Every structure is written in structure tokens, then in C-alpha cells.
Amino acid sequence: MFKILERNELAAHIYQMVVEAPRVAAGCLPGQFLIVRVDEEGERIPLTICDYDREKGTVEIVVQSIGAETNQIAKMQAGDSFADVVGPLGNPSDLTKEDPEELKNKKIVFIAGGVGTAPVYPQAKWLKEHGVTADVIIGAKNKDLVILEERFKTVCNLYVTTDDGSYGRSGMVTKCLEDLVAEGHQYDLCIAIGPMIMMKFVCKLTKELNIPTIVSMNTIMVDGTGMCGACRLTVGDQVKFACVDGPEFDGHLVDFDQAMNRMKLYKNEETRLKLAEEEGKTHKGHCGVCD
Amino acid sequence: MAIEVDVLKRVPVREQDAKVRATNFEEVCLGYNKEEAEAEATRCLNCKNPQCQKGCPVAIDIPAFIQEVKEGNVEAAYQIISQSSALPAVCGRVCPQESQCEGKCIRGFKGDPVSIGKLERYVADTAREMGIVPEGAKEKKNHKVAVIGSGPSGLTCAGDLAKLGYDVTIFEALHEAGGVLVYGIPEFRLPKEKVVKKEIENVEKLGVKIEKDVVIGKSVTIDSLMKDEGFDAVFIGSGAGLPKFMHIPGEQALGVFSANEFLTRSNLMKAFSADSTTPIMHPKKTVVVGGGNVAMDAARTALRLGSEVHVVYRRSEEELPARKEEVEHAKQEGVIFDLLNNPVEILTDEEGWVRGCRCIKMELGEPDESGRRSPVEIPGSEFEIECDAVIMSLGTSPNPLISSTTEGLDINKRKCIVAEESGQTSKTGVFAGGDAVTGAATVILAMGAGKAAAAGIDEYLKTLD
Numbered sequence: 169m170f171k172i173l174e175r176n177e178l179a180a181h182i183y184q185m186v187v188e189a190p191r192v193a194a195g196c197l198p199g200q201f202l203i204v205r206v207d208e209e210g211e212r213i214p215l216t217i218c219d220y221d222r223e224k225g226t227v228e229i230v231v232q233s234i235g236a237e238t239n240q241i242a243k244m245q246a247g248d249s250f251a252d253v254v255g256p257l258g259n260p261s262d263l264t265k266e267d268p269e270e271l272k273n274k275k276i277v278f279i280a281g282g283v284g285t286a287p288v289y290p291q292a293k294w295l296k297e298h299g300v301t302a303d304v305i306i307g308a309k310n311k312d313l314v315i316l317e318e319r320f321k322t323v324c325n326l327y328v329t330t331d332d333g334s335y336g337r338s339g340m341v342t343k344c345l346e347d348l349v350a351e352g353h354q355y356d357l358c359i360a361i362g363p364m365i366m367m368k369f370v371c372k373l374t375k376e377l378n379i380p381t382i383v384s385m386n387t388i389m390v391d392g393t394g395m396c397g398a399c400r401l402t403v404g405d406q407v408k409f410a411c412v413d414g415p416e417f418d419g420h421l422v423d424f425d426q427a428m429n430r431m432k433l434y435k436n437e438e439t440r441l442k443l444a445e446e447e448g449k450t451h452k453g454h455c456g457v458c459d
Numbered sequence: 460m461a462i463e464v465d466v467l468k469r470v471p472v473r474e475q476d477a478k479v480r481a482t483n484f485e486e487v488c489l490g491y492n493k494e495e496a497e498a499e500a501t502r503c504l505n506c507k508n509p510q511c512q513k514g515c516p517v518a519i520d521i522p523a524f525i526q527e528v529k530e531g532n533v534e535a536a537y538q539i540i541s542q543s544s545a546l547p548a549v550c551g552r553v554c555p556q557e558s559q560c561e562g563k564c565i566r567g568f569k570g571d572p573v574s575i576g577k578l579e580r581y582v583a584d585t586a587r588e589m590g591i592v593p594e595g596a597k598e599k600k601n602h603k604v605a606v607i608g609s610g611p612s613g614l615t616c617a618g619d620l621a622k623l624g625y626d627v628t629i630f631e632a633l634h635e636a637g638g639v640l641v642y643g644i645p646e647f648r649l650p651k652e653k654v655v656k657k658e659i660e661n662v663e664k665l666g667v668k669i670e671k672d673v674v675i676g677k678s679v680t681i682d683s684l685m686k687d688e689g690f691d692a693v694f695i696g697s698g699a700g701l702p703k704f705m706h707i708p709g710e711q712a713l714g715v716f717s718a719n720e721f722l723t724r725s726n727l728m729k730a731f732s733a734d735s736t737t738p739i740m741h742p743k744k745t746v747v748v749g750g751g752n753v754a755m756d757a758a759r760t761a762l763r764l765g766s767e768v769h770v771v772y773r774r775s776e777e778e779l780p781a782r783k784e785e786v787e788h789a790k791q792e793g794v795i796f797d798l799l800n801n802p803v804e805i806l807t808d809e810e811g812w813v814r815g816c817r818c819i820k821m822e823l824g825e826p827d828e829s830g831r832r833s834p835v836e837i838p839g840s841e842f843e844i845e846c847d848a849v850i851m852s853l854g855t856s857p858n859p860l861i862s863s864t865t866e867g868l869d870i871n872k873r874k875c876i877v878a879e880e881s882g883q884t885s886k887t888g889v890f891a892g893g894d895a896v897t898g899a900a901t902v903i904l905a906m907g908a909g910k911a912a913a914a915g916i917d918e919y920l921k922t923l924d
Contacts, residue, residue, distance in 0.1 A: 191678040200677075205634055211728070211736045212634070237736060252634040254672035390728070390737075393632050393674055394858050395642070395700040396720035402711060407704065412860065426711055429811040433713050437738030 169249035170204075173226060178315040181233045182283060183242050184218065189253040190225030192217075197264045198290040199384070199416055202227065202255030203392045206244065210251060211237045214389055216287035216361075217256065218316075227253075230286035230315070235438050257392045258415045261291055261359075262382070268298040274356045276302040277348070277379075278324070279341045279370050281362025285315050287384060288361050289323075296323040303327065303353065305344045307366070311335035341366060342373045355379050360419060364431070368424035375420055383419035385410040388433060401427045462498040467570030470499040472577050477791035481762055484646045484731050487788055488552070491574075493531075496581040500529035503573050504565055511575060514563035516907030517615070519543040521560055521575055528578055537586035540579060541593040545618035545662055546611065546906065548587065548654045549640060551580025554903045555782050587657050595665045596624035602920045605630060605690040606667075607675045607861065610638020611902045612893030613696035614662050615909030616882075616916070621665035623917055628690075630673040635727060638698055639902070642727040643719070645756050647763070648785075651726070676860035681868075681889060691923060692888045692916045695876060696909060697861055699894035703853040705748070709805030710851075714740065714813030718749070718757040718852035725760050742766040742848030746816045748802055749852030750774070752901075755785040757850045758794045768794045769844060773801040773821050773834040799823075801834065803841065805849055815845045855899045865889070873898055882912025883919075890916055 174186035192202055196217055203212045219228040233242035244250075263271065276295065280288040285306050295302050304324040308314045311334040320326045328336030329344040337344050341362075349355070358381040360370040367383040374381040387399040387410040399410035402423040408414060462470060473489040474480075480487050491499065503525040511521045520539050527536035540547045556562070556576040564572030602625050606617045609631040617627045635641050640655045649655060663669065675681060675697070684690045702717035704710055721739070724730040728737035745761040747754050750772035758768045770789070772779060775798050779786055790796070799821045806815040820840035823832035862870045869877040869885035875898050882890035892908030894900055 191673060195678060209729075209734070209736065252672050254632070254634070254674060254678070256677055257674065390720060390723050391633060391642075393677075393700070393860065395702070396723050397702045397704070397717040398720045400704075400711060407706065407711070412858075426811075430711065430713065432811075433740075434738035 169251065170253040171249045172244055172246050175244070175246045178230065179313045181242065182230065182313070182315055183233070184228060184230050184286075185244070186226050186228050187250065187253060188225060189227050189255070192253060192255040193220045193222050193225045193227050196220050196227065196256035197260035198294045199261030199264065199287075200256035200258050201287070201392075201415060202229070202253055202257060204229070204241070204250045205252040206237070206240045207251050210240070212252075212390060212392070213237050213241070214257075214386070214392060216283070216386075218286040218289050219293070220290070230283055232283045254392070258411060259413075261416055263291060263359075264294065268300070271295065271298065271300050274300075275354055276300070276357045276359065277345065277353070277355045278302055278304040279307070279345060279358060279360040279362070279366075280304060281307045281341055281360075281366040282313070283315075284362030284366070284384075288359070289316055289319060291359065292320065292324040301325060303348070303355075305329060305341050305348070307331070307341035307344065307362070308335075340369075342369050345370070345373060345377075349377060357382070359383075364424055364428045367419060367422075368428070371419040371422070371424070381419035382416050383422060384415045385417060385422065385427065386415070387427065388431065401430070462494055464498050464501055466502055466566075469502075469571040469574050470495050472574065477788075477793075480647065481792040484763055486650050487647050490584060491577055491581045493585075496528055496578055497531060499574050499578060500525050502566060503529070506565055510563035510565060511560040511573075514559040514561075515543075516559065516903045517543045517910050519560075519579075524582060525573070525575070525578060528582060533582055533585045533589065534591050536582045537591050538594065540582060543910075544906065545593075545615045546658045546902075547579050548583035548658055549611070549649060550903055550906070551576050551578075551583055552649050552654070553644060555901060557783060559903065584654075592661055592664050593618075593622075596622055598624050599626070600624040600920070602626065602691045602923070603628070603689050604916060604920075605681075605684045605688075605693045606696060607681075607693065608632075608638055608696040608698055608893075608895075609636035609659070609669060610640065610696060610698050610893065610905065612698075612895075612905035612909035612912075613638065613694065614659065615906040616694045616696060616892065616913045617667045618662045618665055619910055619913030620916060621662070621667045623913070625917075625920070627666070628668045628670060630675055631669060631671045632674040633727065634671055636669050636671065638696075642723045643753065643756070645722065645726055645760050646731070647759065648756065674860065676864035681861065681865045685888060692890065692920055694882065694909070694912050694916060695861060695884070695889065695891035695895055696893045696905070697858060697895045698905075699855045699857045699899040701856045701858050702851065703855065704851055705802065705853065707802060707804055709807055709813075712805050712807040712813050713811050714742065714848045715805055716740070716848070716850050718747075718753045718850050719855065721757050721850050722753070722760060725764075731760070731764060739764070740848055742846070744846040745769070745848045745850060746771050746802070746844055746846045747850045747852055748772075749854070750779040750781055751852060751854065752781045752785055754852035755781045755789050755794075757852050759789055759792060761848070761850065762792055762794055766848070769797050769846070770794060771797050771800050771802060771816070771818060771844070773799065774831065775799055775823060778831050797844070799834065801836070802849070806843065813847055813849055815843045816849055817841055817843050855894075857895050857898065861895075879915075880911060881915030881918070882908065883915055888919065890919075
């Protein structure tokens, strides 16, 4: 069992948890993810790693409750335990393999969208620890959905932008990046993590701006170790598995339209499950899904 | 009531009716009862030079256990089997007996061979119901062994080493132990709660510890297990889990699955049951590509989820690599075999869902290196099969997670770990066996390799004393 030591609500429906998982904490690096199961009957849910403490043997996860399964996680409190936490899975970010001295000469910008902000944190922190201060753009729908702001401020040059202009700069992350470049910032590398649609448009822009871009693909998966192939996507002319070949890929080569389409696969089943959870046995149809 | 035995014919085994079982996930074969088993046991000639034992990859003393069955001594029969096999209830169900023990049975020259598999299953199931467990080690040895993977080879290797008194820990990547026995082989062939879980408990009763949720190569490396956690030897039984695809147009469409995904959702995650929170597609018409046992499992699973199922295989019936019994069962249940066909493209609708599969007809040409006649496309013979799901069952290859993170561990060009017959790899103290070494094969061959490696590890550890 993997005990939850701490649990905080970061924003509406977004929760941060510190979980005991010594083997994951001992080996994980920025860029990797883990899979949890709430209980013995639970689904395997891939989650990003927001931070880790090797000495305490803990990892920090951030989860947004959007479906029946993530709702279940959201209900868990400090003191409760996950039946399973497995990881770290996937490959560490390429940054962690580069010579820190060479990294110091690179201008790096991170673009973080929504809960995608969480996995950007360990990367920015890692760079800071290795003497590199990156620029980070956090994008959120509105002021209330901006997460981890204070922690980011200590590890990077932070730019916050909200879609509705209620906080920080106004507009989407792509606008923010365009503005920063117009303001004279030059970047050698962009790392974008967030919803696929955001990563798609970031890549469209960085292609024009000629900035190499890495994205992290949060696809459907079952085992997370290369067994099922549910997470497959097309990168350039090759089929890759997000779990073992990624999750990070060259964003300019990823077929986003195909990857986004594949996310529809179990939408009906998931929606049914969520409705059943919310309405119990009282649901009478007319939702457009179950009819 | 005594059963009349015709020495040339097997005592028939009871099965669930094909029409009924095609709609449920209960076990197909019901097995022998006491009378049937004892009657079948009388057909064994108790040969002085038993060929059946030579056909068994773990060399069970088959005539000896059958004689005990005949006398009604189930416990004695069970202990004889246990000396050689850690998973008799599994093997009795999934071994390809027709090409092993039963294939060599002298009775088979004239008439049916003895139903060795069904007798093994009877002994294992009855022993379990009676609460009989295998005998453990009398004294402990002062060495720790790590076994990677809790599939057939890992469980066998761990069980044998524990019987020799070693301190054994199995590391399993998934949340449940059993490897292919839980994620791959369906409930209707191998019940999980009743059979697999109990066999694993028996291995644990021998003193073997199982740590789940540990992905070797990610959570911890082999080098670290040996250096930091005090393991003196390691056995790699990580199987062959990476699915192959055809790399034809349309393969990323919604509704195309690897057999691994489809089966893992149904078997490991229990998606076939309405209570499961894991989603699985319930197709209307499914094309399963491939002709092995995994293809049969995927086809029969899709059928039970309510689909019409077509098996598309590029050779003819004779070359189907699946066990005959599985093919027969699939046919009885209503699976349709479209043989000598090969998919060339998966057709999709405007939203990216599968709407069909374009195939080309094949004919058999000259034998290839495997000795089977190789299929050749018939030009201009393309046609379409309408379907909403395609399950690719083209085989699997070993996962590189371990080989790529272990210094000095040699692999061959098929990504299989290079190992001697004793399981010894290119790295001192590290042994390997099963599908990780051979590529995808059978449960019993993996068990044989696990057994040989246990002996190899014992020899190695003796040199450390």
C-alpha cells in the first residue's frame, strides 16, 4: 500500500498529493510518470510526477478530477492509501542526459498548460539546480486555475497568462510566446506540456519561429511498460509507444490530429461510468450518450 | 457406477455446451471427476521406458503419478507432480500435450493417447480442494535470489529455488502476479481466482516473497539489486510482452488493437465484467489477424463480448500455429476462419473509426526456413471485409527495458537475451529463461527454462560458499 501523507486542493478540481513510494522516489527523474490504482478493483491511471524527495521516499502528484476514476482519487484524503503506485515509467527528459555546462548556453522556454504545469515543475527545478534558469509560461483559463505559481517563482523566470485576462498576461500561451519573442527573447529550445490541442498549436507556432520543440504525450495506456500498444502514435514516419519510447517526443514530428482522435476511443464508456457515478441508478437517459 | 473403458479410446471429458459457453466467461472444459480419472488412468501401460516423460519439458514422472491416480491416491500423485512442476493446475489446462507427453504416448500408435493433461489437471484440482500443499525446504540456505517476472518461468524458478532453501523474492511489474497467466490467457481457459491465484499461493507457501509494482530497469536495476540490495543471483523471466503490428495503412484507427491490449483489458482488468471500471470495446464484427493461441484467445474473447468474429490468417488450416483443441473450441463456438487471406489496409470512416479491412487472397508457395509453405499474394485478389474492430495478433517480442539498463547483458538481433541451457547469461550471477530468451513460446517451455535455470543458479551459488 502507498500512503498519502499530504493532500491539498490547488484549484477547483485540481489536487496535489504527497505519496509514499520509495522505489519510485529513489529512481525517478524529470520527464517520467507513474501509474496508480485507487483500490483492488481500480483502473490503472497514469499521472505525472510533480516533485520527489529521495530521502523521504515520497513523490508528489497532481491530479485533476475529470472522470469517474480521477474523481475517486480526488476523494482520497491524507492517511488513505493507493493499492498500487508503479514507476517511474517512461524515459527521463533529454535535458537530464545533457552536459549541464552546455545547457547553460541554451535559452530554454517551457510552456505549461492546465495540469500540464505540474510535470514542468521538476524539469525547471532540475535545471535551476544545475545552474540554468529557464523561462516558463504557465497558461490557465482564468486566475483561479493557475497552480504552483509560488514554487515556480523560485526556480525560473515565470510568465503567467490567462485566457480571459483575469491574471497576468492576457491570452493563450501561444500569444504569450509570440509576445516574448517580439519583446526580444530568443530561444534555442521549447518544451511544451499540456493538453494535446495546446501542444499542437505551440508546435505550429514554434515551427514558424524555428524553435526546436519537445512535447510530452499523455495518451491512453494500460500497463505503461510497452505491453499493450494502446498509447501508440505516429512520430515522423514511425509508430512509437508513448510509454516506453516517450513520453517526450519531437513536437514538430508528432501527428497530433491522429493522437487527439485516438483519445476518443473510450469516451462513451468513460462518460457512462461518470454518469453512473454521479447519478447512481437514477439516470433516465436523454443525455445523448446512453440512448 | 463403473465406467466402461475402451482401451483405444479416451474417457471423454465434459465441456460446457458450445452455444452456452459462447456467451459466458466460465471455464470451457469441466475436467474429469474421480470415476472418470480413475478409469482413464487404467489405460496407461506404465511403460518401463516411458516416452511421455521425455516429451515433458519439466520431465514429470508421468507413469508414476498415473498409477497413483488409478489407486485413488491423489495426494501421492500430487507430490510426484510437484517434484517437477510448480503449476500443475495450469499445465493440465494450457500445455500443448498433443505435441509433448501425449504426442509420445505409446497408446497413441493405435488409438487415442492417454489424456495425461486432463489427469494432471484432475490431480492438481483435487489436491487443491483437499488442501494439500507442496512440501517446502527442510533447511534454509544463506543466499538471496531475485526473480524478475512472476510468469510461468519465474514462478517455476522461484519455486524450485525455495524448495532448495534459498531466500527468493519475485519482482512483478504489474499489480498482480502471474504474468501471461493473468493478463494473457482468458478466464474461460484458465480461471484466475480458482486456479492461477491458488497456484501462486502454493509458490508463496514455499517461502517465496512477491513484490508487485516494480518495473525492473525503471524502478530499480539489476545492478542495483545485486550491489545495494544483497541479491547474489538474478533470474530474468520477463517474457515477451511487446506487441507487433503490421505497419499497414489505417492501423492507428479507432478500433484497431493489439491482442495484448484487448486481452489485458479483459483478463487482467476484468473489463468483460459489468462491474469493472476498465473500458473495453464491444465490437459488432471483429477481424482477428493471426493464427496462434493468442489469436484464438482474442477471437473467443471478442465473441463472448457479443461480436461476430473472423480469424484472418495468411496460411491454411494445417499451418495454424494454435493448439488443435483451441481451434476446435473456437469453431464450435462460432468463430469464422477466413484462411489464406492477409490484410493490406484498414479502412476508416470520416471520424477515424474502423469500418472494414481490405485483404488480399494468398496461396501457398515453397516451404520457408520454418519448414512451412510460405504464403504468396494472388495479384488482383483484394476484397473487403466489413468490420468495426481489428485485433492484431502477430506475435510479441521481448521488452528491452531490462536489457537496455543492465550492463554486460548480451542480447541477439531479435532483442532476446542470450543464455546457455543452464540459463547463464553473459553477466556473472545473472540467469534468464522463458520468452525473454526464446521469444514468444509456450507456458511449459518457459517452465522448463525456469527449472533449468534454478538448477544453474544452485550450482552457481554453491561456488560462492
